[in-house]
Amino acid sequence: MSDTPAFSLEDLAGSRFPLLEYAPDATLIVDADGRIRLLNAQAERLFGYYREELIGQPIEMLIPARYRTRHVGERKGYYHDPHVRPMGVGLELNGLRKNGSEFPVEISLSPVNTSDGTFVSASIRDSSERKAFERRLQELNTELETAGRAKDQFLASMSHELRTPLNAIIGFTGTLLMQLPGPLNPEQERQLEIVQSSAQHLLSLINDILDLARIESGKIELHFEPIVVREVVDDVASTLAALALEKELEFTTQIADAGEPIVTDRRALRQILLNLANNALKYTEAGGVRIDVWSSNANGRSAIAFSVSDTGIGIKPEDRERLFQAFKQLDPSNTRRHQGTGLGLYLCRNLSSMLGGELTVTSEYGKGSTFTFTLPR
Amino acid sequence: MARILVIDDNAVNLDLMLYLLRAFGHAAEGRSDGEAGLEAVRGGQFDLVLTDVLMPGIDGYELARQLKADERCAAIPLIAVTALAMPGDRERIAGVGFDGYIAKPIEPRTFVAQVEALLHREGR
Numbered sequence: 001m002s003d004t005p006a007f008s009l010e011d012l013a014g015s016r017f018p019l020l021e022y023a024p025d026a027t028l029i030v031d032a033d034g035r036i037r038l039l040n041a042q043a044e045r046l047f048g049y050y051r052e053e054l055i056g057q058p059i060e061m062l063i064p065a066r067y068r069t070r071h072v073g074e075r076k077g078y079y080h081d082p083h084v085r086p087m088g089v090g091l092e093l094n095g096l097r098k099n100g101s102e103f104p105v106e107i108s109l110s111p112v113n114t115s116d117g118t119f120v121s122a123s124i125r126d127s128s129e130r131k132a133f134e135r136r137l138q139e140l141n142t143e144l145e146t147a148g149r150a151k152d153q154f155l156a157s158m159s160h161e162l163r164t165p166l167n168a169i170i171g172f173t174g175t176l177l178m179q180l181p182g183p184l185n186p187e188q189e190r191q192l193e194i195v196q197s198s199a200q201h202l203l204s205l206i207n208d209i210l211d212l213a214r215i216e217s218g219k220i221e222l223h224f225e226p227i228v229v230r231e232v233v234d235d236v237a238s239t240l241a242a243l244a245l246e247k248e249l250e251f252t253t254q255i256a257d258a259g260e261p262i263v264t265d266r267r268a269l270r271q272i273l274l275n276l277a278n279n280a281l282k283y284t285e286a287g288g289v290r291i292d293v294w295s296s297n298a299n300g301r302s303a304i305a306f307s308v309s310d311t312g313i314g315i316k317p318e319d320r321e322r323l324f325q326a327f328k329q330l331d332p333s334n335t336r337r338h339q340g341t342g343l344g345l346y347l348c349r350n351l352s353s354m355l356g357g358e359l360t361v362t363s364e365y366g367k368g369s370t371f372t373f374t375l376p377r
Numbered sequence: 378m379a380r381i382l383v384i385d386d387n388a389v390n391l392d393l394m395l396y397l398l399r400a401f402g403h404a405a406e407g408r409s410d411g412e413a414g415l416e417a418v419r420g421g422q423f424d425l426v427l428t429d430v431l432m433p434g435i436d437g438y439e440l441a442r443q444l445k446a447d448e449r450c451a452a453i454p455l456i457a458v459t460a461l462a463m464p465g466d467r468e469r470i471a472g473v474g475f476d477g478y479i480a481k482p483i484e485p486r487t488f489v490a491q492v493e494a495l496l497h498r499e500g501r
């Protein structure tokens with residue numbers, strides 16, 4: 001670069017540099033003594049002075065008195081080490097208008113070399129709007145946090161308050177059915193069993209709704225850790241063994257890949273498999289249910305696949321999508337027969353996508369269904 | 378037969394637990410708040426204590442802190458029977474010194490067996 005700049009200070013004010021005059025930010029050119037040598041139209045508007053009132057005046061005239069002494073020092077320092085300082089970096093400063101009012105400013109500085117010597121160009125922006133916006137944003141965030149906490153508190157209270165009376169209903173129905181107070185006749189027993197299964201259904205609904213509320217508010221906390229797949233599958237199988245036995249269904253698990261642990265959330269994985277296998281057992285009257293685990297590929301990436309297959313009633317092709325919606329049981333009469341909440345598959349699909357996996361179904365109506373859940377490794 | 382103290386501010390739930398424990402041959406006594414519960418544990422000869430957690434006055438957390446800090450009572454198995462069943466509740470409860478946790482609603486067919494398992498585990 002040439003040592004002699006091709007333009008003078010005068011040029012900056014003229015038609016060769018219209019950018020300066022029409023710049024959206026207030027711009028002032030200041031000399032080594034801190035005197036204002038040039039300013040643009042926006043600078044007049046921002047500070048409320050006519051140009052003639054400012055030319056030749058110290059720049060400190062535009063700064064509240066309490067900042068002036070410090071500013072003189074900083075200005076001199078900058079002249080010894082001129083560099084480009086972008087907008088919004090550095091100290092918080094206020095501007096002072098002619099009418100005495102103050103406003104927050106953002107300032108960017110850069111040295112300007114002219115044939116008349118080195119000057120400093122200061123671009124100044126009124127940041128009150130941005131400041132007000134930031135304040136509002138902060139307020140909104142606080143409000144959201146408060147609302148989030150209120151919602152969590154509400155869910156926790158609801159869970160506690162609903163379980164307390166349910167404890168008495170399930171408990172005393174149980175003592176009667178256990179015939180602890182005395183023998184029951186068959187009709188009493190039948191009616192109490194209805195009370196019991198309805199209470200259990202209510203409890204499942206409460207649990208599912210709470211899970212759902214947590215998923216939807218992003219409150220489910222996932223702990224990704226190495227998981228031995230076999231442990232989770234065995235746990236699910238033993239939890240449901242009694243149900244399979246009761247319905248005289250074959251219930252098997254086959255783990256083709258017992259390789260290294262996978263990294264995922266144990267509780268979520270367990271809940272997905274438990275829901276799928278529980279559904280499979282519920283909707284199957286003869287035959288069996290099996291859980292398979294094998295190594296797979298998802299979009300070219302190594303994955304692990306879990307499937308739950310049954311020989312149950314199956315799903316018609318036109319019903320497949322509705323299957324994963326909340327509170328959609330395919331046959332409303334099923335609600336009574338199968339005690340489902342209508343939330344299980346919806347929960348499974350939400351949980352599986354939180355784990356980065358995918359849940360799909362294939363089915364032949366009348367012959368059975370297979371739900372497959374693929375998880376990246 | 379074990380001597381078991383049950384603390385719950387909800388009269389119906391207290392009744393249920395006492396009924397089940399007595400039906401299975403245990404000597405069960407009830408208290409309906411934390412203060413009375415603490416006094417009973419300190420003054421009595423109980424093999425195990427079951428307590429609700431959310432109670433007015435001295436709640437289950439405070440009860441656990443006081444009992445576990447008291448060398449005469451620290452060894453008595455202390456079980457929370459609570460409707461606090463949200464994720465994290467079990468860990469919070471274990472964190473203040475409880476020896477066991479049973480969520481409400483209890484499972485009436487297995488409740489007494491669950492309590493007995495904790496009794497025997499502690500008795501080893």
